Amino acid sequence: MSFNTTQLQNLANEALIIGKTCLEGKNADYIPFLASVPPGLCAISISCCDGTIIHSGDYDYDFALESISKVCSMSLAMQQKGSEQVRKKIGAEPTGLPFNSVLALTVHQDKPLTPLVNAGAISTVSFIDAPDKESRWQMILDFQRKMMSQNVRLSEDVNTSEQETNFHNRAIAWLLYAANNCFSDPMDACDVYTRQCSTLVSCDDLATLGGTLANGGVNPVTKEKVIDHEHIAPILAEMTMEGMYDYSGDWAFLVGLPGKSGVGGGVVAVAPGKMAIAGFSPPLDEAGNSVRAMKMISHIVNSLDLSVYRPS
Numbered sequence: 001m002s003f004n005t006t007q008l009q010n011l012a013n014e015a016l017i018i019g020k021t022c023l024e025g026k027n028a029d030y031i032p033f034l035a036s037v038p039p040g041l042c043a044i045s046i047s048c049c050d051g052t053i054i055h056s057g058d059y060d061y062d063f064a065l066e067s068i069s070k071v072c073s074m075s076l077a078m079q080q081k082g083s084e085q086v087r088k089k090i091g092a093e094p095t096g097l098p099f100n101s102v103l104a105l106t107v108h109q110d111k112p113l114t115p116l117v118n119a120g121a122i123s124t125v126s127f128i129d130a131p132d133k134e135s136r137w138q139m140i141l142d143f144q145r146k147m148m149s150q151n152v153r154l155s156e157d158v159n160t161s162e163q164e165t166n167f168h169n170r171a172i173a174w175l176l177y178a179a180n181n182c183f184s185d186p187m188d189a190c191d192v193y194t195r196q197c198s199t200l201v202s203c204d205d206l207a208t209l210g211g212t213l214a215n216g217g218v219n220p221v222t223k224e225k226v227i228d229h230e231h232i233a234p235i236l237a238e239m240t241m242e243g244m245y246d247y248s249g250d251w252a253f254l255v256g257l258p259g260k261s262g263v264g265g266g267v268v269a270v271a272p273g274k275m276a277i278a279g280f281s282p283p284l285d286e287a288g289n290s291v292r293a294m295k296m297i298s299h300i301v302n303s304l305d306l307s308v309y310r311p312s
């Protein structure tokens with residue numbers, strides 16, 4: 001199915017107005033760098049499967065990828081080990097609890113349940129085969145670039161701010177290790193996980209990440225095959241179950257597309273075989289999802305009837 005670019009541009013412009021007029025939410029402040037990002041920034045980008053990108057607002061502002069990086073390392077782990085191994089070792093269930101919940105670990109014998117919460121992402125990083133920590137980090141960064149663009153890079157400022165404050169994640173890594181659910185040195189896994197969250201991307205890059213999934217694993221801009229087709233449905237299933245954390249059920253109900261958010265203010269939603277829509281604005285709701293990004297994406301998805309649950 002192809003969409004008219006004028007219609008998409010008009011929808012993106014409308015969505016931006018809806019986003020900018022919403023004054024709810026608050027920047028993440030448990031990572032000091034994120035508290036300093038201007039809260040008024042707002043962008044929307046649509047990645048079509050033919051490589052076209054439609055956008056409006058601050059679409060070229062580079063922000064921290066944060067938890068959306070979990071989609072890239074999960075995809076890399078599935079490429080290496082197969083999606084079934086990722087399901088068996090890490091899981092494919094929603095936790096129903098905040099993204100950094102220790103309680104979720106405690107009630108499940110320290111098994112993380114999904115690669116899309118902090119515990120599961122640290123476990124996933126440790127599960128990726130690599131000779132050492134630096135090669136593991138380089139593989140993850142390269143994979144982020146393949147799913148998005150060469151613009152993706154580590155921010156020393158974000159990384160330092162996170163590494164100096166990530167005590168909770170370090171505790172999670174040790175709990176995983178004690179239960180044999182961390183497959184490398186736990187502090188190495190936590191370090192690489194923290195770096196993968198600290199890369200900078202634009203809203204166009206984020207739309208391209210979703211576009212690579214919407215397009216069956218082929219980056220729609222570079223045309224490079226990044227992920228095998230067989231892993232796309234499992235990746236989107238994981239995103240449906242946990243991509244928006246403890247708001248994932250509401251998101252499925254209201255929007256009906258697999259999505260993923262990060263506390264840097266980015267959200268991406270994937271309409272398989274059609275397009276991906278990314279929004280960015282720093283203020284977050286209680287679950288850690290960008291309020292404006294969700295409103296902007298909802299507007300476009302509902303206008304185009306893109307819910308995967310809607311009988312055509």
Ligand code: GLN
Pocket residue numbers: 066067068099100118162169194197261262263264288
């Ligand atoms: N780096 C952040 C953390 O580990 C990512 C969390 C998020 O985006 N939800 O807490």
